[in-house]
Amino acid sequence: MTEAMLQIRDLAKSFGGVEAMRGVSLDFPAGSLTAIIGPNGAGKTTFFNLISGAIRPDAGSVKLDGEELVGLSSLQVVRRGMTRAFQVASIFPDMTMEQSLVAAVTAHRGELFSMLRRAPLPEAQARAGEIMDLLGLTPRAKALSRNLSHGEQKLLDIGLALALDPKVLLLDEPTAGMGAEERWRMIEKVHALWEGTDLTVIFIEHDMDIVFQIAQSIDVLSYGQVLAKGTPEEIKRNQDVIDAYLGQDHHHVATEGA
Structure with a gap:
């Protein structure tokens, strides 16, 4: 069992x-x-x-x-x-889907300083990409969160939960x-x-x-x-x-x- x-x-x-x-x-x-x-x-x-x-x-x-x-x-x-x-x-309205997920991954991993960098850490970028692939959201990676459909926003919310491993x-x-x-x-x-x-x-x-x-x-x-x-x-x-x-x-x- x-x-x-x-x-x-x-x-x-x-x-x-x-x-x-x-x-x-x-x-x-x-x-x-x-x-x-x-x-x-x-x-x-x-x-x-x-x-x-x-x-x-x-x-x-x-x-x-x-x-x-x-x-x-x-x-x-x-x-x-x-x-x-x-x-x-629960989304970040003025960030793209990809940026939102990268920020969530970075914050969860305790890398607050890196959130201030111009370019995200490769590890956080890669994990965000994996989550978008899992949820079928990759084509919308560059869309602002506030411009997503209701269903896409719900999927992003699930993605943000997944970013917390x-x-x-x-x-x-x-x-x-x-x-x-x-x-x-x-x-x-x-x-x-x-x-x-x-x-x-x-x-x-x-x-x-x-x-x-x-x-x-x-x-x-x-x-x-x-x-x-x-x-x-x-x-x-x-x-x-x-x-x-x-x-x-x-x-x-x-x-x-x-």
């Missing part, structure tokens, strides 16, 4: 007496591609906030490659090897705000990225067609607890998930197409 790259045990968090996360325990094997799904208010974003160090849990353990992360800042978590791309692209990549609704065709192009890029690296990728997604198409495994949250976990086929047929989230219509369509 593949060893867990990310191991969550008994994670709990309350806000003003409201239990947002209640004893969540999950394993994410090294090199896996996992979707986190659930109804609005299920705790998906809170889960990401807790494991990435954005907020501190009231109880529980988060281990990355065997190292405890609870108590570390979000920057320290990044340094240990877990990065996050958000729903809203993660072991685990968290994607918070990578297809948010996109039309149907653009959503599929984005998720194909994410899948190709996963296939082309040894990254452990965890993504939050509301489009169930996308989830069932590409996820290796699915974890379902509901009211801050793990409702179910399994393969796409197992989740499609899980009655608790159907009742809480998927609905009978989606289950019928999924079964017809199976």
